[in-house]
Amino acid sequence: MGKDPMTTATVTNKEMEETVRSVIQSLIDGQEGFQQIGEKLEDPTLRKYFAAESLTRASFRGDLETVLHTHGVHDIKEHGTASGAMHRTWAEVKSNLGGGDHTLLETAEQGEDAAKKAYKEALEQDLPLPVKQLMTTQYVHIQESHDYVKAARDSRK
Numbered sequence: 001m002g003k004d005p006m007t008t009a010t011v012t013n014k015e016m017e018e019t020v021r022s023v024i025q026s027l028i029d030g031q032e033g034f035q036q037i038g039e040k041l042e043d044p045t046l047r048k049y050f051a052a053e054s055l056t057r058a059s060f061r062g063d064l065e066t067v068l069h070t071h072g073v074h075d076i077k078e079h080g081t082a083s084g085a086m087h088r089t090w091a092e093v094k095s096n097l098g099g100g101d102h103t104l105l106e107t108a109e110q111g112e113d114a115a116k117k118a119y120k121e122a123l124e125q126d127l128p129l130p131v132k133q134l135m136t137t138q139y140v141h142i143q144e145s146h147d148y149v150k151a152a153r154d155s156r157k
Contacts, residue, residue: 011126017073019122023135024064026118031057033111037104046101046152050108053145060138067131105153112146 011019031054038050119139123132 013071015125016071016127016131017068019125019127020064020068020131023118023122024061026115027057027061027064030054030111030115031061033108037108040104041101043101046105049148056141056145060141063134063138067134100156102153102156105149105156109146109149109153112142112149115142116146 034050034054034057038047038054041047041050116139119135119142122135123139127135
């Protein structure tokens with residue numbers, strides 16, 4: 001008898017772990033980026049949105065860390081990416097040079113592009129169904145957030 005394709009994922013546990021860790025790193029970048037950029041925004045509505053979005057990214061990260069724990073991975077000491085840290089530093093420089101909300105939102109949108117890419121690449125993997133469903137739900141939110149940030153940026157040209 002062959003394996004049932006509906007119950008067996010083709011990725012190994014290690015490949016799944018690497019995929020989930022990659023998305024977690026993107027979420028850390030987003031969490032820190034939303035917090036830091038949000039603190040510099042002048043618009044109070046956007047500041048609230050960015051604070052809430054930072055917390056959402058932390059929640060998504062926690063959900064994915066739970067997935068790793070469920071699959072036997074217990075050493076989860078993640079950090080953001082080097083490009084994410086550089087991106088946040090560049091946002092700081094722009095802010096200090098008086099870039100204003102438009103420039104900060106532009107930087108945030110670039111960060112959201114990176115998050116969308118991380119999720120898209122992860123979802124191209126043949127992940128176990130519960131993991132794929134969780135990531136798909138999170139990805140929809142990431143896309144909506146990207147669109148909100150982009151619209152906010154465009155309205156401040």
